Amino acid sequence: MHAPYACTPAAARGRLVAEEESAFRSCFQRDRDRIIHSSAFRRLKHKTQVFVEHEGDFYRTRLTHSIEVAQVARTIAGALGLNTDLTEAVALAHDLGHTPFGHTGEDALDALMAPYGGFDHNAQTVRIVTALERHYAEFDGLNLTWDSLEGIAKHNGPVAHPLPLALAEYNDCHDLELHTHASAEAQVAALSDDIAYNNHDLHDGLRAGLFTEKAISDLPLVGSAYAEVDRHYPGLGASRRRHEALRRVFGAMVSDVIETTRNRLAEARPDSVQALRELGFPVACFSNEMHSNIKEIRAFLFANMYRAPRVMEQRERVTEVVNGLFPIYMSNPEFLPDGWRAEIAAARTRTALARIVADYIAGMTDRYALQQHAQLTGTDILHDGV
Template sequence: MRATFASDPDKARGRLVPEEESTFRSCYQRDRDRIIHSSAFRRLKHKTQVFVEHEGDYFRTRLTHSIEVAQVARTIAGALGLNSELTEAVALAHDLGHTPFGHTGEDALHALMEPYGGFDHNAQAIRIVTALERHYAEFDGLNLTWDTLEGIAKHNGPVTGDLPYALAEYDARHDLELHTHASAEAQVAALSDDVAYNNHDLHDGLRARLFTEEEIAELPLIGVAYREVDAAYPGINSYRRRHEALRRVFGVMVADVIETSRNALAQSGARSPGEIRHLGHPVIRFSPGMWQDLREIRHFLFNRMYRAPSVMRKRAEVTKVVEELFPLFLDRPDLLPRHWAREIAAAGQDRTALARMVADYIAGMTDRFALQEHERLTRIG
């Protein structure tokens, strides 16, 4: 049964370009389907999560991560009586704006774009779904509902202060009420992101041999899970033992979000999506104890995985790739795709406009394509 504070597709706040709605899909289903069929979503297959895409077939990519986030989000939304279709749409779109090479690529591109308004992957996701996807006859972008766009823009909370240019541009045309919290569905997508990466980064770090099972068994939640598995399945092989333990941790995180959020929603007294947005605080959250345990796990992962010597060496290599591609395209816009020629001509001597085109191009690259283009163009140079 859907809760009164759940987003109702029949009361959705419409699309920037009015369309006749489907007779057999809700507007949120249609948003989700457009995201899945977008070029940007397909490219996530070859964008890194932590490891560079070609380093191993078993490591998570942005695509597999987004699918895992959506799965968690559907589960939590269903348990809380929320709209699972809107939740899934936001979850699937939340990483569309990521550059090649993950946060390393984003950091490099943001530094290069500092004189031109900076770069932010959440804002870039909005730019992709409102402008850069160009497949439809009647509009640029995907023409998603306001509700889905709001969720993509502010699933992590209100966006205030100096807005990233990509978000400011669209918000000036279509007010996303950035000063408020997002719907409960979008908040679920945000917490599901935390659940997913806390789980799969442990899996990937073990597979990469950056740490051992004995070491993570000293961490909160994980040691208890290993002891439960050892008691239930004595003598189980190492791979199955690891999977059984970490899936228990996964389940504990999801159960904690559901229970804590159910109580928070009841205590809030909110009776509509609008009231959720104006509470002044999120209603989808971990319990304080779980949050503290996860902080300890994230601290471990930061030191042993994200800042591991092998990862840092690769970070330096791919940072150089972005740092060398950006000025090359900025000085030689003729190297950009031919179908951008009209926009390049319109930019003329406006270096900011040109820099933003270059940022769009580089941000859209997969890991593999960025490496190939760097090798090709620097060899030519």
Template sequence: MRAAYASDPATSRGRLTPEEESALRSAFQRDRDRIIHASAFRRLKHKTQVFVEHEGDYYRTRLTHSLEVAQVARTIARALGLDFDLAEAVALAHDLGHTPFGHAGEDALDALMAPYGGFDHNAQAIRIVTRLERHYAGFDGLNLTWETLEGIAKHNGPVAGPKLPPLPYALADYDARHDLELATHAGLEAQVAALSDDIAYNHHDLHDGLRADLFTLDEIAELPLVADCVAEVDRLWPGLDAHRRRHEALRRFFGRLVEDVVAETRARLAQLAPAQAADIRHAGRMMVRFSDPVWRDIRTIRHFLFHRMYRAPRVMEMRAAVMDVVRDLFPLYMADPALLPERWQADVAAAGGETGLARIVADYIAGMTDRFALQQHERLVGGARPALAVPR
């Protein structure tokens, strides 16, 4: 049953370019399907989540991460009476703007783009779904609904306001054509996608870190939340083999995070008593949250992951190596745009100066997979390919 404060595809604010509605799918279902069929979504298969994608078949990539986020978002949205197709669409799209090599690649590209307005992967996702995907006859991008675009742009909260930094170029550019009300919160479905991202990566980064031997299950069994889950598994199945013990403990950890978000959000909604989706946008605070005790525990877990995984010595070694790949490629394309593929040359011709060219080069590099970036670096620069882990 749809809650009164849920987004309703029948009353969507529509698309920038009007289209006939589908007889078989809601507007939000069509958004989700367009995202799944986008080229940028397919490329997530070969983009870093925590480990460079070719380093192991079992580690998460941006694609598997996005699918896990979407599964969590759909579960929470259904429990709260929300439109789970919209929550799923935002979840699937939330990482479309990521560069190769995860946050290491983004940090390198942001520094290179500093003279031209910087680079932000959330804003880049908007640029992808509104400009860079070019498959449809009637428009550039995917022509998503207002609600999905709003969710991609501000699922973590308002991005415009007197106390916030200037809008990234990609967001400002689209917002000038199609007001996304960037100074307000997003609808509940987008907020669900944001918390689902937190749940998914806290769970799978522990799992991938264990698989990479960066720490042991006994070590994380000392962490809050995880400790009770391990203890329960040991009580129910004493002597369980290490692989099953790890899986059983972490799936309980996963489930408890989901249950906490649902319970806390229901309590917040009961207090606010919103009558419509607009009440959520103007509530002045995020409504989809962890409880305070669980949030404190998650911060402890994040601190552990930061030091034991994201900043582990061999991970930092790879971070430096892959940042150099991006740093080497960017000035090469800036100095010789003819190195860009032929289909990019029309954009280069219309770039309108150095800043315009820099954005095109950033678009091209950001769209690369880990594998393709390494191949291009070998071809244009030379040198051996990095072969360790990279932080998220």
């Protein structure tokens, strides 16, 4: 039974191009399935979070991260009486617009695109699902419901002006009401992203040897989780001990979101999804104490993982890959594959060409970007140096 403020297929706000409904799936299930079957979703397999793709098979990729986020999001949404299918669709799509090499690649591409309107991975996700996926006969993109598109565009909150160019272009023809908060389903997807990456970055950082269990023993949530495991399972092997501790950290964050969000919903008492959107504040959130705990964990990860010398060295190298590819393609657009030729021919301005080049580079996997850079420059950036 859905809560009165939950999104429901019967009240969904339709698609830009009208379609006959499926006999077997709700409109939100259909959105989720189209996302899973998209080319951009498959490419997430070889796009990384922190480590470069070649460094090891055990580290999270954007694909495994997105699946983990979707699992957390379904759990929270179900506990809150929300639509789990819409929540899952937004969670699975949230990283489709990421460049190769994680946020490092995005920072580099945004700097290169500064004269042409900039680059934003969330806006790029909207661009992918509304234009760049080209498999269907009757439309470009995936023709997702308004509800899914709204959730993708606004899961982190209202979008301030000036809008990212890619998002502004679509919003002009299909108003996503970017000034309001998104549905509770999308808000849950956003928090699930926070929960998933906080947990798995601790796990990946330990596995990579960037820090030790002893180094994180004083962190809130983490230290108490290890202590609890040691009380219940004295002498447990290192790998099992780590897993048991971090899954407790994970569980504490999930439970906190469910309890805090329930309380906020009880206080706000929205009687519809539109009333919830127009509250002026998010209903899904961590408690103040949990927010503070997570902030401390993130500060530790920033200092010891995201800015670790080994990671910073790789950031410098992969930034050079993006910085090298962009001007080459701008000067030689004929180097793009044949499928991009019609768009290149139609580009009448330098900005239009830059948008095509950005679309192409953003869609690359880590591996393909490295290969293309090596082929076009004759430099193996990871082994020859910058």
